[in-house]
Amino acid sequence: MAHGAQxxxxxxxxxxxxxxxxxxxxxPGADKFMGAIAGMRDQMDQLSxxxxxxxxxxxxxxxxxxxxxxxxxxxxxxxxxxxxSSATARKTSSSARKKTTSSRKSxxxxxxxxxx
Numbered sequence: 001m002a003h004g005a006q007x008x009x010x011x012x013x014x015x016x017x018x019x020x021x022x023x024x025x026x027x028p029g030a031d032k033f034m035g036a037i038a039g040m041r042d043q044m045d046q047l048s049x050x051x052x053x054x055x056x057x058x059x060x061x062x063x064x065x066x067x068x069x070x071x072x073x074x075x076x077x078x079x080x081x082x083x084x085s086s087a088t089a090r091k092t093s094s095s096a097r098k099k100t101t102s103s104r105k106s107x108x109x110x111x112x113x114x115x116x
Contacts (some may be wrong), residue, residue: 024030
């Protein structure tokens with residue numbers, strides 16, 4: 001019996017909602033309202049398409065940032081390797097300076113030096 005009363009209640013609720021929708025549709029300004037709702041729906045569709053496009057751009061940006069990071073880390077490791085060879089070159093040139101300085105002390109001919 002409770003099942004029959006529930007059906008009756010749902011039927012009455014459905015009838016009441018249909019009546020309310022009909023009254024709203026016949027109310028003055030309803031066309032304007034429905035036009036505004038349709039316009040909002042179109043704008044929401046357009047906005048959702050743009051957001052999906054932004055997600056693709058964000059994914060591409062993340063990929064590019066990863067590639068840049070990889071390239072910069074490769075460059076750092078390459079420069080540290082070449083940095084050790086330049087340090088060797090510096091040691092060699094400083095050794096040459098020491099020899100020149102010691103030859104000056106021993107009384108050999110001096111070379112004129114510019115501003116160093």
